[in-house]
Amino acid sequence: MMRSxxxxxxxxxxxxxxxxxxxxxxxxxxxxxxKASSITFSALMSQTTQKASGANAATGTGGxxxxxxxxxxxxxxININITGQGASQSTGNPFDVMINGENFFVVSDGxxxxxxxxxxxxxxxxxxxxxxxxxxxxxxxxxxxxxxNIKKDTVSALRIMSAANMTxxxxxxxxxxxxxxxxxxxxxxxxxxxxxxxxxxxxxLGYSYTAKFIFRQSDDRKVYGLELDKIIDSEGKxxxxxxxxxxxxxxxxxxxxxxxxxxxxxxTNNYEWASATLLRNKNTGEEIDLAALIDGGDWxxxxxxxxxxxxxxxxxxxxxxxxxxxxxxxxxxxxxxxAYLVTPGNPTATPPTQDVTCTIENILLGQAPxxxxxxxxxxNACVVNPADATDPIYTAQLKGSMFTGVTVSFDGxxxxxxxxxxxxxxxxxxxxxxxxxxxxxxxxTIDMSAIGNQDNKGTSTVGATNGSNDDATLGQGAGRxxxxxxxxxxxxxxxxxxxxxxGMTKLLGQIATARFANASGLEKQADNLYSSTLNxxxxxxxxxxxxxNGDSMSTGQLEMSNVDLSxxxxxxxxxxxxxxxxxxxxxxxxxxxxxxxxxxx
Numbered sequence: 001m002m003r004s005x006x007x008x009x010x011x012x013x014x015x016x017x018x019x020x021x022x023x024x025x026x027x028x029x030x031x032x033x034x035k036a037s038s039i040t041f042s043a044l045m046s047q048t049t050q051k052a053s054g055a056n057a058a059t060g061t062g063g064x065x066x067x068x069x070x071x072x073x074x075x076x077x078i079n080i081n082i083t084g085q086g087a088s089q090s091t092g093n094p095f096d097v098m099i100n101g102e103n104f105f106v107v108s109d110g111x112x113x114x115x116x117x118x119x120x121x122x123x124x125x126x127x128x129x130x131x132x133x134x135x136x137x138x139x140x141x142x143x144x145x146x147x148x149n150i151k152k153d154t155v156s157a158l159r160i161m162s163a164a165n166m167t168x169x170x171x172x173x174x175x176x177x178x179x180x181x182x183x184x185x186x187x188x189x190x191x192x193x194x195x196x197x198x199x200x201x202x203x204x205l206g207y208s209y210t211a212k213f214i215f216r217q218s219d220d221r222k223v224y225g226l227e228l229d230k231i232i233d234s235e236g237k238x239x240x241x242x243x244x245x246x247x248x249x250x251x252x253x254x255x256x257x258x259x260x261x262x263x264x265x266x267x268t269n270n271y272e273w274a275s276a277t278l279l280r281n282k283n284t285g286e287e288i289d290l291a292a293l294i295d296g297g298d299w300x301x302x303x304x305x306x307x308x309x310x311x312x313x314x315x316x317x318x319x320x321x322x323x324x325x326x327x328x329x330x331x332x333x334x335x336x337x338x339a340y341l342v343t344p345g346n347p348t349a350t351p352p353t354q355d356v357t358c359t360i361e362n363i364l365l366g367q368a369p370x371x372x373x374x375x376x377x378x379x380n381a382c383v384v385n386p387a388d389a390t391d392p393i394y395t396a397q398l399k400g401s402m403f404t405g406v407t408v409s410f411d412g413x414x415x416x417x418x419x420x421x422x423x424x425x426x427x428x429x430x431x432x433x434x435x436x437x438x439x440x441x442x443x444x445t446i447d448m449s450a451i452g453n454q455d456n457k458g459t460s461t462v463g464a465t466n467g468s469n470d471d472a473t474l475g476q477g478a479g480r481x482x483x484x485x486x487x488x489x490x491x492x493x494x495x496x497x498x499x500x501x502x503g504m505t506k507l508l509g510q511i512a513t514a515r516f517a518n519a520s521g522l523e524k525q526a527d528n529l530y531s532s533t534l535n536x537x538x539x540x541x542x543x544x545x546x547x548x549n550g551d552s553m554s555t556g557q558l559e560m561s562n563v564d565l566s567x568x569x570x571x572x573x574x575x576x577x578x579x580x581x582x583x584x585x586x587x588x589x590x591x592x593x594x595x596x597x598x599x600x601x
Contacts, residue, residue: 010072011582033117034561042076101551103513107136118528127161170206172442173479177469179450180461192330199464202479225258227405253405271325336361410453512543
């Protein structure tokens with residue numbers, strides 16, 4: 001009689017335990033990353049009143065089964081549906097991460113590692129990636145400073161927003177390229193000023209500069225002169241081509257002649273020579289003293305002031321007036337570079353001789369360049385041939401223009417690029433900037449092979465871009481300014497990248513994960529955490545790449561609880577009925593006891 005009572009009691013207790021499990025599941029129906037539990041029952045020990053016996057061939061009797069009376073029920077096991085994937089909840093927060101698969105995040109309180117499916121993370125005040133709920137650090141692998149790749153050794157806290165990661169260092173430009181069409185009918189190309197192409201680059205401190213190149217066309221329209229006009233900084237100031245001590249530095253190319261026939265005619269209507277070095281405007285009477293210009297210093301310093309105190313004039317203004325007197329329209333610098341044919345060459349002579357030329361600047365200064373003899377000089381009659389004082393320099397035959405730079409050639413049949421300085425094998429030019437200023441520039445190699453010389457309806461599209469034009473190394477060597485961090489993203493493999501406002505990205509680390517042979521053997525802790533046990537398998541301190549088993553991470557999402565409410569409510573109904581039935585066992589047993597005691601009245 002008493003056995004049924006205690007069986008009913010064990011049934012009540014066991015069903016109450018099941019109700020506790022169900023209640024906990026329902027309570028955590030909205031807990032991030034929660035894994036539902038379930039309980040299984042097992043029978044308690046049974047009382048054997050008669051053991052089983054075998055058949056007796058001698059007596060001809062059969063065997064009998066054992067007679068056993070069960071003593072109730074107990075909780076057999078409480079299992080966790082730990083491998084069941086919860087639904088995803090979109091949050092839009094880039095630091096919310098969901099694991100797709102069976103791995104676990106590794107977090108630490110500073111002394112011990114724990115494991116969780118709760119990927120609700122944030123960046124704390126120290127720059128560490130941490131759990132939003134309790135602040136435990138998310139563990140992962142760091143970047144090897146030598147290789148820039150992830151070093152998968154012992155996991156450590158991911159400090160993704162350290163001071164070093166908040167900015168991306170600047171870099172000097174080392175490569176560039178020109179591309180597009182240089183149309184021979186473009187009025188800019190055919191003009192005296194030429195076609196200007198701007199090339200932007202950076203120094204090692206991240207400051208931006210613009211190099212201004214000029215293309216000019218030769219008479220045969222197959223060769224173009226390319227010179228570096230100037231380099232200006234971001235404030236529009238010109239960068240001097242000098243070293244630290246102020247000595248001039250050759251930055252680009254060497255002295256060349258771009259052959260182009262033309263004439264230079266002295267404007268006798270408005271100007272006259274008052275003396276060998278004194279130019280007078282007939283209309284205004286204004287006089288320009290070449291001797292004063294020569295004595296003033298460097299003719300190329302257009303901003304230099306010369307003359308007596310109170311009456312100083314700018315060198316550039318004076319030179320502009322001289323150019324106007326010769327009827328020249330264009331830049332004064334180009335006027336000074338015009339090449340005058342002193343003596344024609346004779347290719348049939350023995351040995352052959354070349355043309356002897358000098359520039360207008362040489363004539364104005366009265367200085368013959370090296371190797372030039374018989375150069376004309378300016379006197380009061382402006383003669384070309386000093387021996388013939390009656391032949392005024394009204395019209396002078398020009399050979400072309402002297403410039404410092406390179407020549408660019410094109411194939412006359414298809415207009416394709418055909419070489420630098422007449423060398424078909426050379427396709428690059430060099431800006432030798434490392435020797436100027438404080439040494440914060442780098443030499444820049446510019447690839448010219450992508451330029452074509454075809455008809456584009458009179459419009460040139462040639463332009464210059466910093467960086468490599470090679471498909472395999474596109475953009476390499478472009479240089480950059482200092483970049484500020486503008487965003488952080490987490491890739492499906494757990495790698496964390498920062499993006500910067502200078503267009504660069506940087507690998508900051510990788511979130512490590514843990515995988516267990518028996519994940520159900522993990523022991524639940526508070527705050528959505530688990531700890532390893534002997535039955536789950538130990539964590540090796542290194543972790544695994546989440547993609548090793550085909551798993552991945554999704555950002556901007558969290559894993560919801562995998563509790564199935566319909567199943568839980570169904571289990572609740574069966575549990576309630578089971579509890580009621582066991583309570584009836586106790587009630588009926590009590591009634592039987594009551595009848596037993598009533599036998600004696």
